[in-house]
Amino acid sequence: MPVYKAPVEDVMFLLNDVFPIERHNNLPGFADATPDVVEAILAEGAKLCEEVFTPLNLSGDQEGCTRNADGSVTTPKGFKDAYEAYASGGWMGLSVPEEFGGQGLPSVLNTIMQEFLSSSNLALAMYPGLTQGAIAALLVHGTEEQKRTYLPKMVEGAWTGTMNLTEPHCGTDLGLLKTKAVPNGDGSYAISGTKIFISAGEHDMAENIVHLVLARIEGAPQGTKGISLFVVPKFIVNDDGSLGDQNGVSCGSIEHKMGIHGNATCVMNYDGAKGWLVGQENRGLNAMFVMMNEARLAVGVQGLAQSEVAYQNAVAYAKDRLQGRSLTGPKFPDKVADPIIVHPDVRRTLLSIKSFNEAARALVVWTGLNSDIAHRSSDDAQRQTAEDYMGLMTPVVKGVLTDLGFDNAVKAQQMFGGHGYIEEWGMSQFVRDARIAMIYEGANGIQAMDLVGRKLGKDGGRAIMTFFNEVGAFCQENADDENLKGFVAPLQQGLGHLQQATMWFMQNAMAKPDNAGAGATDYMHLFGTVALGYMWAKIAKAAHAKKSQGNGVAEKMDAKLLTGRFFMERMMPETSVRLARISSGADVTMAMPMEAF
Template structure:
């Protein structure tokens, strides 16, 4: 049976030594996040994930969810008790406002909990994760009455949440959406239509499910400009706040999927269901994108989470599995063979995963801290810089971490050889579960197009120039530090590739848009590698400043591996990007 150990020490090192979380005490909520509080939160969160969530991961995968003839859906054995433990521990409202029952702690701590939970049991973690996204949308765009009604119960975990965008005929292109909303005399709306791929759309974990649904009000403009957002509870709510009559929404079926079997992915049928407008009419996408951005960061964390748990189990196997002898002589002469961790190619795979995991976790925490600044700072310039960061790096975090997270799950599976292909060992589940993260909440190709087409040119390229300037400043600041040379020199070269790629797009994408489309994914990965390299630079600087220890030395070794063996890929990405779209677009569709 696979195992999982939450990387609490690594997170504390990042928060304390790399990002100096205590320097954010001027922000609301951070003054309560003392080192003792952070340590206690992470320790308790790790315990829940390791002892409650992780043991259910394999059984949940085997059992899956069951839809009954009356439309009810039951989750795998043990999921209800585990969800209750999660909710009762206050984890749902960790970073939500105290005014609605939350703990108002920094969002960055919630991101850490998402990391731990995603590793321990991705399918189960999605139920509270989607609820947190729905709460974020209601918090920003809901009326005060809606917030008072829904948020306290969702924070308690008594109610859960979903988002309903996709329809059978439209996924990314929401302008094609057909679900309709008809105004009713009492100010509510009758919602009719079908939504597909709705994660956690129906289940037995909570007493009510709060669906956020995109629909078009009768007579609204065509396309995305005519879409509104509605809150549609599974059960209508009585005056005392308790669930009352069943609403006109039901699960028509659950999908039979490649992975995340423990999460109910539903076809949801709305038959005149009663819903209430959230925010302004015809401005639903703006409201839903609050939830989407929360979800995209969370999905990036899912990629990291599967990479981490796959790595841990691959390392455990590599230390125990005896096979062959070291190329430089026996390392375990008393045994019939050496453990496979002595072999360079096994080490290559393991170090590739570890070097990604540590830098990706830093990138997640850095971005989560920017989210805290954007929501909590009273300084307009500080908020703007944080919002620029979020807008620019959200598609990178989502796409890069899920692309490489899946690749790493496959690498870890390869370490186990034939056993990696056997369900009992658990690696095949990590591969299957990781695969969805590249697809949902905006497929990764869409994330790349969003980066190149919208985020780069926004505000005259202000966010990108700030990012490039920060990385360049770091390189210059540390250029004279001999200990940092193995990090600063490769990072400077990679930054040059990113600058060249950015310039190439500026010169070639406007006149020929296909150049942007053909190179978008390579550009996103190019930028993502530079971001990870920058994270390794900051980790290395903090590790050098810390007291010498085997743990710090291991970090520096992993960082040097990244700089020498992984970061040079920026040159390849630049070459692909600069090749343009001619070869991509030359073949007629009928010739494929």
Template structure:
């Protein structure tokens, strides 16, 4: 059976030493969350997910969710009690508005806790994760009446939330939505249509489920400009705010899918369901994008989370399993064989995963804190810079973290050999669960197109130029630091490749849009690798500073070795990415359709 230990000490190191947590002390909510309190919260959160949530991961995978004849869905054994404990412990509302029952802690803390939760049990973590996304959208775009009726229960997790976009005929192309909304004359609407792939769409964990649904009001313009957003509860609240009359939304079926079996992925049928407009008519997508952008960061977390838990179990196996002998001769002659860690290729796989995990966690912490900067930085310029960074990095985080998270789960499975393919060891579940993260909340090809087509040219390239400048500044400031010098070469090369790729896109992408499309995935990964290299450089600077103060722990030495490994063996991939994207679109677009 797989195990999991949340990396609390690594998270706290990043906050304290790499990102100078104390500089946020004057931000709202941070005064109640000094670093010792943050560490205590993360430690308790780690205990909860390790002891309560993680043991249900395999249970959820084996049992899945069950739909009954009346459309009700029951979750796997133990999920209901665990979810109740999650709500009662205040974990769903960790960063929620105290006016609606939340704890009012800084939002970054909820992001960091979600890494642990997703590593422990991704299918379970999706229920509160989607709820928090719905709360965010309703907070920004909902009327005061809707907020007062629904946010108190949703913020605490007593009621859960969903996001309803996809229909049988439309996924990425939301302009094809057919679900219709008809005014009822009392300020509400009757919504009719079918939504598919709705995560947590029907279940028995909460007494009510609040759906945020994209639909088209009668007479609305065609395409995405005619889409509106509606709030549709499973049960209509009564005069006391309790679940009352059953609304016209029913689960028609639940999907039988590759992974995340413990999460109920529903087909929802709306038959004149009563709902209320969220935001303005025909402006549903901007409202929904509040939830979608948060969800994309949440899915990036999932990529890291599964990479981390897969690594932990693969490393434990490699330290215990005995197969073959060291190429240099028997490492332990008195044993029948040596442990797997004597084999260079096993070490390569484990080090690739871990080098990603530690840099990706730093990237996540950086962007989680950037969210708080965008809301509360003391001056307009700093808030704008934070907003720019968030917009630029969101598709990179989602696309790169989930691509590599899946790849790392496969590598960890390979470390276990035949046992990795056998269900009881848990690795094949990690692989199956990780696969969906590359698809939902915008397939990764769409993330890459968003990066090159929208985020790079936005505001005249202000965000990308700021990022390139930030790395250049770090390299310039560090060039005379002898201790840091061995770690800078890889990042310097990667930065040069990213600069060349950006210039190539600016010259060739506009002239032929297919060039931008053909280059997009390679560019996204080149960008992601460079950003991870930047994170490793910042980590190394923090480690060297700690060591200069007399801290000589093995954990710090390990980080330096991982940084060298990443620079020497992983960052060179940026050169290959540059070569591929610079080849242009010609060979991709030449074959006629009938030749495929």
């Protein structure tokens, strides 16, 4: 049975030493989040994940969800109880405003919890995860009545939420969607159509399910400018808050998927279901984007989460499995063979995962803090910078952390040899579960296009320039720091490649947008490598400072620094290849006749 231990200590190092959370205690909710409180909360969350969620991961995968003849869906054994433990622990409302029953704490804490939850049981974690996305959308775009009607119940976990975008003929291109909304005359609409790939669309964990649904109001314009957002509860909510009639929405079938078997992925049929407009008419995509940006960050975290749990299991196996001898002579001569962790290629593989995990976690925390600043700061300039970073980093976190998270799950599986391919060892599940994160909430190619086509040029390139300046200034300030030798120079070189690639787009993609399209994925990864490298440089600086305080953490900080040096030596050099690919342009790619593929 796979193991998992939530990386609380690593998170506390990030929140205390690398990005001191105390610096932000002027923000609403942060004053309560003292280091002691944060550590206590995360320790409690870790316990839930390790003791309740983890033991259900493999069994949930093997059992899967069942759609019953009446259209109801049964989740795997134990899921309902585990969800109730989550809900009763108050985790759903961790960072939701207190007026709706939440605790109003920094959202970065919720993001960190999403990592722990997704590592321990991704399929299960998705049920509350989608609910939190729906809460976020209603908080921003819902009417006061809608908020009063739905949010308290959702925050306490009694009701869950979903997002309904995709239809059989349209996923990425929502302008094609056909689900229609006809006014009932009483302020509500009759929603009809078919939605597919609806995660947590139907299940047995909650009294009600609050569907957020994109549909086209009768007579609205074609394309994306005619799409509106509706709230469509499974059971109509009476004026007194009690549940009334079952609404005209049902689960037509559930999909047989490669992974996340414990999450019900539903075909949802809307047959004149009663729905209420959320936000403005025909501005549904805008409203949905609030939910999607939260969701994209959360999905990026899922990539890290699978990488982390797969890594932990690979390390345990590599220390346990005896096979062959070290190239430099037996390390454990009393055993029949050495554990495979003595082999350089095994260590290289493990370090390539570890050096990603720790930097990715830093990037998530940094982005999460920026999200808090963007939502809570009263300082316009600070808020703007944070919003810029959020916009810039969202596709990078989603695209890069899920691509590499999957690759790392595969690498970790490889450490097990043949056993990695056998389902009962659990490594296959990490790979299969990690795979979805590259696809949903906008496939990673779409993230790359969002970054290159939308985020780079926004506001005259303000966000990317701010990033260049910040990283450039760090490199300049620390160029002569002996402690950061091996960190600053490779980072500076990677930054240079990123700047050259950006310049190349400016010069070559304005007139020929295909040049941007053909380089977008490589640019996203180039950006990701530089961002992760920057995280390592900041971690290294903090590690040296902590080490010099002599508080008995020298060995741990030395391990951090070795891991960071591995990243700088082995991962940073990739930036040159990314640049070469980008600047080779789109000519060959576009010249190929369609029939010659």
